[in-house]
Every structure is written in structure tokens, then in C-alpha cells.
């Protein structure tokens with residue numbers, strides 16, 4: 001490396017550090033030989049994800065105000081002057097008030113109906129979705145007005161809401177509510193930091209004004225690795241790379257709050273004043289960053305959805321794939337290591353020098369040296385490919401000529417009809433090799449003169465060859481339909497031949513009037529003969 005490059009690199013490290021960690025995906029370096037790009041692992045800044053979340057509350061009708069309702073407070077159950085009325089903007093408490101910008105002096109909150117149906121439980125679900133993988137970077141804070149729930153669960157999904165997992169349980173009595181021992185994050189060590197806990201810290205009654213927040217602690221989990229003031233983030237990032245499940249623990253696409261019992265303000269539910277029991281949430285903070293697999297430093301709203309601005313020739317909502325034409329190596333997430341700039345693990349252009357040693361077109365991520373042949377070959381080619389570079393299609397597949405060699409769909413199944421074809425292979429345009437009589441690209445048709453019956457068989461009869469005799473007609477090439485007085489495969493045999501009794505029971509298929517007239521004709525014919 002020329003000395004000037006080293007100086008530039010040093011300068012650049014200083015720039016990167018000044019900017020904060022992993023904020024830069026690439027930088028133009030001037031060297032003796034001109035400018036070159038340097039690439040780094042990078043991630044978007046942390047943001048307040050409440051601005052982008054979609055909120056859904058369940059069951060329908062859980063939001064108060066329809067019909068209008070009065071409610072009281074826990075501290076003074078005789079103060080019941082507050083009213084909720086969905087039709088009056090000043091008295092309505094719709095779900096979006098959980099995510100509006102907080103202005104000092106104006107408290108806005110979502111509120112449920114009161115517990116008038118006690119002892120039936122008062123249940124509510126709040127589903128928060130982003131349609132984007134995110135990574136928590138700070139504490140989730142849910143601010144309850146009029147008291148925090150005495151039982152609730154925070155759940156998360158990492159697959160856009162298809163499956164859900166508990167994230168943390170909250171109760172004033174964990175054993176009673178969930179049969180779990182009460183724990184706190186400070187009971188956790190590095191080895192069990194991703195344990196799902198039940199905590200009593202945020203559910204006990206302390207008066208509704210003094211403690212309003214229910215927290216999911218992210219910073220104190222980070223602090224186990226990074227120190228109490230998070231001064232040693234390098235250590236945290238190192239653990240993110242090495243400790244199985246650590247990054248995934250903070251990753252989510254959806255969150256769900258299951259509110260199972262409201263604040264009681266005491267030990268018992270007072271049946272005579274149920275108007276003081278309900279849920280009210282004024283704010284939900286979700287500090288997080290887009291998960292871009294360390295391939296993007298920006299995440300922007302596009303068509304209403306958050307989207308990573310992928311670098312390193314990657315693409316996809318989470319930069320989770322290599323761009324078309326950049327699949328010389330298989331895709332890899334960027335790495336926080338080595339500090340401070342990490343490894344970008346960029347996708348390489350197909351056919352570029354970095355990939356040409358053993359190019360597998362993205363169908364394999366393993367190569368192997370075969371000593372006696374002195375070649376390097378791809379191992380376990382996927383996507384139905386084969387060959388030293390995964391450049392051919394497996395038998396039974398053919399190359400899709402409109403797809404690039406690095407396309408996952410480059411090999412298309414031949415789909416030869418088993419009964420009509422000689423084997424399951426096809427030629428380069430997908431044509432199968434047909435057995436005698438079979439036709440069509442997949443050999444699932446018959447040539448003229450053949451009929452399909454679990455394969456193609458030659459026609460028994462044929463109108464042009466007039467194989468059916470005595471006025472019989474050919475039915476679908478397979479058999480002759482004979483006039484009443486004849487029988488046999490080709491209607492070659494008269495029914496009355498050889499002194500047989502022609503008046504014997506007629507074949508069931510022949511309509512009776514026709515048969516009768518036939519018989520009559522025959523009788524006439526025999527009576528007029530000498």
C-alpha cells in the first residue's frame with residue numbers, strides 16, 4: 001500500500017469515528033493511482049419508530065365513546081366527571097392518540113370502555129406493525145394514564161405477524177398470573193440475557209400519577225456487555241456477531257400488547273364502582289433502527305413503507321439478497337467485526353476477479369479442491385443446478401433462456417409426462433422425448449391415429465380407412481358402434497348368422513323401436529323369399 005493511502009485510511013478512520021459507528025457505507029479514497037471506493041459495514045441511525053407504526057386494537061368496540069360513557073378515577077372513585085364520546089373530537093380517545101406527537105400541557109390518549117361487564121375479563125390487544133424488520137436500540141416505553149395494567153404480555157413477531165412469541169410478561173403477581181417466578185433484567189447475566197422474563201416491576205400499584213411507564217428494557221440488556229453508560233459498544237457489537245440469538249432477540253417486525261387485567265388501585269375489584277377500571281395509553285415509544293444487515297446507512301419511507309437504501313450491491317427490503325448480476329459469491333450480512341469499521345461483505349459482480357477463482361453463480365457457497373483432478377469445484381449446487389461452477393441444469397431440468405445464470409429460477413423442471421415420454425429429461429428448449437404415438441413438448445398428447453389411455457395407443461378404427469364394416473361407425477378411434485343387426489369388434493358378424501335365434505334378447509343399448517322395425521324388416525324379407 002503506498003504511504004499516501006495509509007494516511008488517507010487513517011484520516012478516514014478518524015472521520016468514521018467522529019460520525020459514530022457504522023454510519024458510513026463507503027468513502028472515496030484518493031491514492032497515487034486515482035480515487036477508489038472503500039466499503040464498510042454500515043447501519044441506519046436509530047429512530048422513533050412510533051412515527052411509522054400501524055396500530056390496530058382488538059376486539060372491535062373496545063375503544064370507549066360509542067355509546068358515550070362516563071368514567072371515574074382510581075384515587076377518587078366518586079370523581080366521575082370525565083366523559084368519553086367518540087362523536088365529539090374533544091372527548092374522543094381513538095388509537096392514534098398513542099402515537100401522536102406529545103405537546104407539553106396536552107395529554108392525549110387512547111382509552112377503552114370501562115369494566116362494566118365484570119367478572120368477564122376486560123381484554124384488549126394492541127397490534128403494532130411496520131412491515132419491516134427492525135432492531136431495538138433503546139427501551140420500549142408504554143405510558144399508561146390512570147394506572148398500569150396488573151396483568152399484560154408484550155409479544156413480538158419476526159415474520160410480519162404470522163407467528164408470535166412472548167417478549168416479556170408483566171404482572172403484579174407473576175406466579176399467580178403466569179406461574180413464573182418474578183425476575184428483573186438485573187438478575188440476568190451475559191449467558192441468559194435473551195431469557196423471556198416475568199417482571200413485577202411495572203405492574204404494582206404506586207398511585208396512577210407517580211409511575212406511568214411500562215418498560216421493555218433494552219439498554220440494561222445492552223449494558224451487560226457495553227457497561228452501564230453503554231460506553232463500550234464495541235464489546236456489544238462483538239457479542240452480536242458471536243453470540244447465537246443475541247441479535248435476533250432484539251429483531252422484530254410486529255409487536256403486540258395483550259392487556260389482560262387493568263389497574264385495580266387496591267387488592268379487590270369493587271363491583272359497585274366498575275367505571276374506574278379501564279385501560280388508557282398516552283404514548284408508545286419504540287426506539288429502533290431498520291434491519292439492513294449492515295448493508296445500508298439509510299432507511300427511508302417509500303410508498304408508505306420503510307425501506308433500506310441498500311449499498312454493497314445488495315437489494316431487498318432488508319438488503320438480504322445480492323443484486324442481479326452480483327452473485328459471484330453468495331450473499332452475506334455485513335459484520336461488525338473487525339472494529340471499528342467492520343466488514344462490508346459486498347456482493348461481487350458475476351465474473352469479476354474476486355469471484356472467478358470458483359464462481360458458483362450464487363447457487364453454492366462452498367468450493368472444494370479435488371486433488372486428483374487439480375480443479376476447484378462448487379459443492380452442493382442449489383436451485384437444481386450442477387457442474388463445476390453450478391453452470392448447468394440437473395437432469396430433468398432445462399435452462400430458462402430468459403433468466404441469467406445467477407437467477408434462482410435459471411433451471412426449469414422438464415415436467416415430461418411419465419406415460420408419454422421415454423425418460424424425464426428434455427432438450428434445451430424443454431422438449432421431452434416421446435414414446436411412439438405421443439406428441440407435444442411434454443408428450444402428453446397423441447399423434448393423429450392414436451388415442452390416450454395411460455399412454456398413446458394406435459386407433460382401432462378410423463373413418464377414412466373404413467375399418468368398421470356393415471355401416472358401423474368409429475367411436476373416438478377406439479371401437480366400432482354397430483347397427484343393430486351386426487356385432488363383433490368391426491361389426492363384421494351378423495347377429496342372425498348360423499341359424500342363431502335372432503329374436504333372442506336384444507343388446508341393451510339398442511333402442512327398442514329401432515330393434516322392432518329391424519326385426520319386422522327381417523321377417524318381411526324371409527317371408528317374401530321362396
Ligand SMILES: *[C@@H]1O[C@H](CO)[C@@H](O)[C@H](O)[C@H]1NC(C)=O
Pocket residue numbers: 058059123124125258
Ligand atoms: C388477542 O390475540 C390473541 C392471539 O391472537 C387472541 O387469542 C386473543 O383472543 C386476542 N384477544 C382479543 C381481546 O382480541
Ligand SMILES: *[C@@H]1O[C@H](CO)[C@@H](O)[C@H](O)[C@H]1NC(C)=O
Pocket residue numbers: 183187188189191192195
Ligand atoms: C441467569 O444466570 C445467572 C448466573 O449466570 C443466574 O444467577 C440467574 O438466576 C439466571 N437468570 C435467569 C432468569 O435464569
Ligand SMILES: *[C@@H]1O[C@H](CO)[C@@H](O)[C@H](O)[C@H]1NC(C)=O
Pocket residue numbers: 141142143212213283285
Ligand atoms: C416514561 O416514558 C416517556 C416516553 O418514553 C419518557 O419521556 C418519560 O421520561 C418516562 N418516565 C419515566 C418516569 O421513566
Ligand SMILES: *[C@@H]1O[C@H](CO)[C@@H](O)[C@H](O)[C@H]1NC(C)=O
Pocket residue numbers: 037039311312313346347348349352
Ligand atoms: C457494485 O459493484 C461494482 C463492481 O464490483 C463496484 O464498482 C461498485 O462500487 C459496487 N457498488 C456498491 C454500491 O457497492
Ligand SMILES: *[C@@H]1O[C@H](CO)[C@@H](O)[C@H](O)[C@H]1NC(C)=O
Pocket residue numbers: 131305317
Ligand atoms: C410491505 O412491504 C413490501 C415491500 O417491502 C410491499 O411489497 C408490500 O406491499 C407492503 N405491504 C403493505 C401492506 O404495505
Ligand SMILES: *[C@@H]1O[C@H](CO)[C@@H](O)[C@H](O)[C@H]1NC(C)=O
Pocket residue numbers: 400401402403404407409412
Ligand atoms: C424464465 O425466467 C424469466 C426471467 O427470470 C421468468 O420471468 C420466467 O417466468 C421464467 N420461465 C419459467 C418457465 O420459469
Ligand SMILES: *[C@@H]1O[C@H](CO)[C@@H](O)[C@H](O)[C@H]1NC(C)=O
Pocket residue numbers: 427428429430431
Ligand atoms: C428440442 O426439441 C424440439 C422438438 O423435437 C425441437 O423443435 C427443438 O428445436 C429442440 N431444441 C433444441 C435446442 O435442440
Ligand SMILES: [Ca+2]
Pocket residue numbers: 097098099100101102107108109281282283
Ligand atoms: Ca398521546
